[in-house]
Amino acid sequence: MASIPDAQLLSAVTVPGTHNTMALYGGVYAECQSWSLESQLHAGIRFLDIRVRHINGNLTIHHGVSYQRAHFGHVLEGVANFLFRYPSETVLMRLKEEFSETNNIYGTVVDFLQRYGMWELVWHSRLVPTMGEARGKLIILQDFSGPDLGMRYGSLDIADDWKVPTLLDLKAKWRSVFEHLEAAPAGNSQQIFLTFSSGAGVFANPRAVAHYMNPQLHQYLQTKTDSNQRFASSAWTSRLLP
Template sequence: MSIIENLTSDRANWMSRLSDSLSLRDLSIPGTHDSGTECVAKGIAHCQNHSILKQLEEGVRFLDVRLKKDGGTLKVVHGIVDCKIDFKKVLEWCLNFLETNPRETILMCVKNDGDANIAQLFLDHVNDSKYKSLFLQTNKVPTLGDARGKIVFFRRFNSGDIEDYKEFGINWIVGWKDNTVFDINTDQGDKFTVEDCYNESNTNKKLDVVKKTLGKSLNDSARMFVTFCSIASGYGRLINTPYRYAWGGGTVDPAVNPKVYEYIAYRGYNKRFGIVIADFYNDEGADNYLVDSIIRSNFKAPSNDTIEDKGIYQILCKCSLKHIDINGRKKEDNVEAVIWTPYDAESQQFSFEHVDKDTYRIVAVHSGKCLEPTGSKNRDKVVQKAISNSDNQLWLLEEKEEGWLALKSKTSGLYLDVNNGNKHNGNSMVVYEANGTDAQRFNLHRFKVVTNTNNSVNASKAVTVKSK
């Protein structure tokens, strides 16, 4: 078993829990589009809300870096827009991150967004004594073990006749196509499928091609899939910025990132989605659930055999892909359990206290109170109540398809259910007879236990999973 000790802080070292023998081709890897645009003014060229260092600390492992030659400097740019940092700053951030987290790796795609060739100047930066050991010297997709502590370089610029590039960098410049889905097959035998339909302003059509590419990644282990979820603003569409395409606003409906999250989270653990690249990966810093869902897909789901006594979990509802929450974060008895968009709060964390074979009390971390049905009839609500010895507070966990679980009340035999399968925030949790629907299917995201002296449970936000 492999434990991510604290997902909020240990997003920085999630790769360390995976086997050295895995190829990077075997992984689901969160990435950012135009990664260096944090300091760009809000608008059509602004694609990220955090620095590259913070992106890495929050679990991102693929960086899309656009450069322009400016004398002896390589500036980070987005088209004609100066991003107000240079490439040495990017390298400094990467070096600091990998020195702190030596079992991680960074995949870095570099594109020339200027007129002058950058090939020699890029090598001059890479061969600087400070950064010379930072890049993995390879032209093939490596194993994770070989890549740990290094940057794996993907080249999207013309190298000219410079000999060094024959053995350095995975060549994406040959075969890259514009605004479509395409394959790249390198001379070294690596095969890629890339979706980069950046000029599709109809988000329904964009999502169709994104989902199709993600779906193919689940079934074709011979290829590495690269999915750009981003949309460019472009002339004539200036009302809609990259942020709006990602998270909604203006005339955008549906927003892309929540739908990508739903597609990935619905498929649960132990899946392979390739490199998934987004603008504004965490909705202006409010949450990180898109990146978290990509990370979790690399691991196996908790089961009755692996659920830890008093382990702390978030409970994901399959029908809504939202978490069970205690309404309003209140701590009093008889407050309803509801569904809510995932976010970092103790009212969305529950301790599973083992009582008997496959039987648990489910205790809300923020209040120290148990989930309990208010009755034994269909659609009776589920609330929190002070811990007692009542069997009415006991739940049996039944393993279902692909890591999903059902939770059955011991006293009534009714199942925990999202009322009517409605997906809106604040919808009640109820009990209902078995119906086999997604409203009665749940996934557990495990957290580390810390017990207070007042007998309530505190959490340090972590996930426990099985590595492949």
């Protein structure tokens, strides 16, 4: 990201991301990734999808019922280490509560951010930053109730048609992704577009969906030669990136 002009809005930058970034365990229907957080960041992933369970004052990482052998502090440590090493970069993080319904995680999130020395690294504004403002920052896309930490996840233009009942529905899923990617360049320049190419269903696990979708997405991006044209930030399953 070092070569991106400081004046350019982050909403005009196309970044890759991962769905359920920390979902490494739990079987074929729970596992969405095969790379660690560190590996994803070093591979170029800049949008993280983090799901936390609020239990006994802690924030454990979950995908549904499946505990992912980590807590929010592990995520913050990984992001902090990366940003300290590469201060020209920025990381966006969708943060939501999963497998608990306390609707009261704000205070615990703030506690974790302060405890892990991340408070000053967080972008504390609802406005989309420029690249100059975003460098070295964690941009939390807040998908939970409470006072503003920064940007609200609901302020984004999001395509997340994650329900893919069977493999026969993959073409319809790709059509949804394609249409959202195509809409981004003409959309509100001050709004981040987020496209999830991930999905799952009873007869289509996340890996099977990624096996079809990732090559489609790769081929689509290969045809886009205008480096100044924005596309939606895309979240996919990393295990099968071309």
